[in-house]
Amino acid sequence: MGVDYYKILQVDRSAKDEDIKKAYRSLAMKWHPDKNPNNKKDAEAKFKQISEAYDVLSDPQKRAVYDQYGEEGLNGVPPGGGGFPGGSDGGPTTFRFNPRNADDIFSEFFGFTSPLGRGGMGDMGGRGGFSRGGPFGEDIFAQFRNAAGEGSGLVPRKGAPIERTLHCSLEDLYKGTTKKMKISRDVNDSSGRPSTVEEILTIEIKPGWKKGTKITFPEKGNEQRGVIPSDLVFIIDEKPHGMFKRDGNDLVLTQKISLVEALTGYTAQVTTLDGRNLTIPVTNTISPTYEEVVKGEGMPIPKEPSRKGNLRIKFNIKFPSRLTSEQKSGLKRFLTSP
Template identity: 65%
Template sequence: MGVDYYNVLKVNRKATDDDLKKAYRRLAMTWHPDKNPGNKQEAEAKFKQISEAYEVLSDPQKRAVYDQYGEEGLKGMPAPGSSSSAANDFIFNPRNAEDIFAEFFGSSPFGFGSMGRAKSMRFQGDGGSIFGSFGGTENVFRSYNEGVGAGMGSQLRKAPPVESKLPCSLEDLYTGSTRKMKISRSVLDSSGRLVPESEILTIEIKPGWKKGTKITFPDKGNEQANLLPADLVFVIDEKPHEVYKRDGNDLIVNQKISLAEALGGTSVELTTLDGRQLSIPVTDVVSPGFELVIAKEGMPIIREPGRKGNLRIKFEVKFPSRLTPEQRAGLKRILGS
């Protein structure tokens, strides 16, 4: 059957005209070559295929031929196992993708980019264009943009990004996690009216991400007339932890010990953020400001896979509130020697 136009537009075979327009609007804005300067070759191929699918499925005659004979019959190619076209004399030649884009949107959100030259040549009037004769390229450009009154090469302004906080536990940021977020937004339907739409977004939180990290979903904000849709941005926010505090790539633990433990030694028992049990011996005398550093037990370092920061244990020595005369004498005898 060749190309599955329904799959190209991500619609089912019972899609209405509104369904097709909505699908084309979304996909054409996503894959227009001028919006994908770093991947223009792939974007141009997808953009042309999306435009071709919309042209076929939005035309009742072409859609009927396609549904019955597939792409081969639609384009006058012999169907598999046949020596002639299944659609007989019906031969479909796709229109220029930029012509469809310009006709659909009324003005280019991206200005005249990589495909603009081909589009303008198709618009030149010789009596055979479906738009009639415009009297040359200059008039074509003026007609193309006069709907917004901005002159040649105008661009639609993009709405400012919409930011939302994404609270994450230290465990989430240590091991990584996946979040499913249901969003509700307003989108323009084929008639230009705002209608509600819901969608579930998947956010992959990477090990080592920090507070303030931004995850951007292009064009997922509310749509407005004469504006490109806003980007939806989630900003990582770190929840307080009852044991650990983050300092860059390091983790800090505040540990209280007695004077006897500070002088005679002790051990610190901790559960790591990924659930392991640590037993850390303290053999040095703990003096004011003493900090014990455990290498590679901190947070993952996002730019250096496999590496981690340090775990830093800060001690607070609890002094006794009172001593008996015998205890005082004993301490003087021990410490004095």
């Protein structure tokens, strides 16, 4: 294939447009000749390669030709000759890659109208190498800092994280689930024109996640010139449950029982969050502060989902509002007997 543009930008062949932009942003800032005054010749060559790779891979048509026919295809010479399929008359068509000036690509990407003046890097000369008409007329990195709102440093500022609450039922957090979230965001196309796109984000909820857990989608905010897009952060919130309350990794359940059941024995019937039915005999005398602990029937532990916390059953004992004299006498005899 000749030149490997994917290798130059250090991205996979399946890289998305945002991955290509991110790679160009990082490498162009690193290898810009103004940032490498002691190694300008090598930096110019590297910067030219990076710009050319971005020029090809950020354009869907150029990328498609390159992926199928390689560098020869960009020169208008697909292997085997005869032109490219798909002409308007059903016959072959032609394609020729006219590489853009590296300065123009850089200024367009970072939002400057004329960052270097015409005394900067010259035409790429049909991808034959850099010619220089003279030193840079102005400090492009100072311009970049000003455009990005930064007073110092070479890294563009990043927008503040965008946080959204993600409401989950206790069942979702017990079993784990997948949620789809539709977002709308502003992006810039390869020519810098803004547009609005809709995107579906897939969020994998892991068993045992707690309220406050954050899921971050890097740089999914709106794109703006001179600003790295904000991260989109979803924060887990737990909906109240009709039966269970969560206490760390434990589940707490309160059951109403009579005084007779508290004194003579009780069998709890519990339906778990994943639909199983548990029968739990309680043989101890149940006092108002008593808890029956069922080990391993609580919430999954996130770092070890095969392990679970405990189920703690509390009791709300219903005391009789009135007792007859006979009942009182009977209770006295029962409670005071050896």
